[in-house]
Amino acid sequence: MQKQDLKTPFFMIDEEKLIANLEKVKRLKELSGVKLVLALKCFSTWGVFDIIKPYLDGTTSSGPYEVKLGYETFGGETHAYSVGYSEDDVREVADICDKMIFNSQSQLLAYRHLVEGKASLGLRLNPGVSYAGQDLANPARQYSRLGVQMDHIDPSIFENLNGAMFHMNCENKDVDAFIALLDSISENFGQHLDKLEWVSLGGGVFFTWPGYDIEKLALALKHFSERHGVQLYLEPGEAIITKTTDLVVTVVDIVENDMKTAIVDSATEAHRLDTLIYDEPASVAEASENGEHTYVIGSCSCLAGDQFCVTQFDQPLAIGQRLHILDSAGYTMVKLNWFNGLKMPSIYCLRQNGDIEKLNEFGYEDFKRSLSQWSVS
Template identity: 50%
Template sequence: MKLATPYYLIDEQKLMRNLKIIEQVRQLSGAKSVLALKCFSTWCVFDLMCQYMDGTTSSSLFEAKLGYEKFGKETHAYCVGYSPEDIQAVAQFADKIIFNSVSQLEMYYDIARSAKVGLRVNPGLSHSHFDLADPARKFSRLGVVNKAELVRQLPRLSGLMVHYNCENDDFDIFSRQLDFLGGCYGDLLKELQWISLGGGLYFTKEGYPVEKFCSKLREFAAEFNLQIYLEPGESAITGSAELVTSVVDLVHNEMDIAIVDASVEAHMLDLLIYRLAAKMENGDGGDYRYMVAGRSCLAGDVFGTFNFTEKLKIGSEIRFADAAGYTMVKKNWFNGLQMPAIAVRRLDGSIQVVRTFTYTDFINNLS
């Protein structure tokens, strides 16, 4: 099927690879996995994902409600700062309500106590390649640092949440981290029912020692008699989607530049934030080198520089890989550019266009 570009294409067969590993982790370790909606919330594939995952976790009221309505199963509600209206709303449907601070816990406990109540802790360690994403950075507002405060709040809590990783694909580092957590919080954990280890653990990466990972989780859960939760975002959807674009112009300024009908700023914003190049399968094996740029007015709207096996021309198709995590959730209407459609290649190979965007969507996004 030839679709009009630009569009995001989610491939359920590629998604299944990750989901089967997540299922394997549950079977071997007992750890449950809840999808981190801040990373991926494109609910047209939730019917498939919910067969292999245990629910969702959120960063806001709207995400929590989406998880409850579209994914089902367990709904974990977390937010850095709830408003009174937020907490009243999530208390109507959330299975777990996790607070970021003691002050919010004390303020809203009487409302939240109908659910299982948790508190985020900041253990002072992290694994992140970027200061922007480091939850243990200096002056971090994310989680409770003071252990004495945690002890005082223990009667109100059923569990703790610790989110301290970002794209950690090193099992040995994870193992040392878990030992540290057990040593630091073990006396508290023995009084609780569950712990969430957050997301950022890249256990679906090719070659990751999944069985060793599961053994470590199982031993930790047994030592403290806890239900462990993982919050995979990228690990759930990595490698499962593309942003498909077409060349609309070719220019030359000391090098050949291809301009496509999409934009990094509008359609792959995370790359711009972290100053990363887009990924492209077979993007370095040819003789024809082009900078590929977006069509917004931003001078730095550049996907990257790639080598192609053939010369590009107007209408040539260019596919950017890994366009699911932190991509569709951040798309925006900058410059009023055409929003990419959302399409899914289903398990049977058929392609379904599940959403297109028009000028009406653009004007309704404004006021």
């Protein structure tokens, strides 16, 4: 299979880049003793889990189907968490998870009897402090529903609890800022944590970022786990998959209205949703910072403001030209949707030996079936 023969749009996951991230995981684990579970909410493309499995300890989830997917396709430890479980969810999940983490004391009390004897019991705590660029993604935002606030904790709950989960980081590349959060957790929750077997510190720690001081992070984690006598976990998503995957698109038209817009055969609203949600422009591999030719890279959806970015090129773009939208795996492939009936990107993996393997492709039937399977009689 040759890359130039593949029909756009498609995602290309690069195994070599993925392994480079995973080697950092290995180092962190060796130095700190921390266990890591992949956050499936960020990346669930199970066709490449065989590459990831040797490096991580299992998966964590944010909804019932993710638990099942992690159990079936990844194995190892299966952590189950949800902001709100129904009783049916708990019954389904309890049989296949190793750890069940409730978001509130009320859910814990209501359902613990369904989990006891089957899985280790955990509760999400909200440290009230966080590192997150945008309020939308800030678990410690005002009126947050994510985890139990310190002043709402019933201390007796820790007598029959195995673990706790905190999640308070979003793309945190600053090890000192993370350590400050860790210290605050130790100080405010330490007396409770001492009674537990495990503590998960959630995701959002960007330790695979170039230049990140993994040794410093590892030392802080080791110290925390020794101080409180707990097995520590991290739940990385983005850190695992960052910078591994391109969304490859083709320019199908170029229009001009004061600025030139290259319209490509993909849309952020359907295929790269976080570009819109977080208003964070994408990067294009072919772009050149000092290029003289500026283009809006526009989506082919009907949404007026749907664009990937505004960027510069050394040469004018041409219809039929391919562009590589960088870093398009995390919180992207899990959010694909059929808006506008656009063609869904296929998914490929570029193996280290140069082979390209197809993981998925989609057609009109998939679109149709996602809307209805039966019509009214």
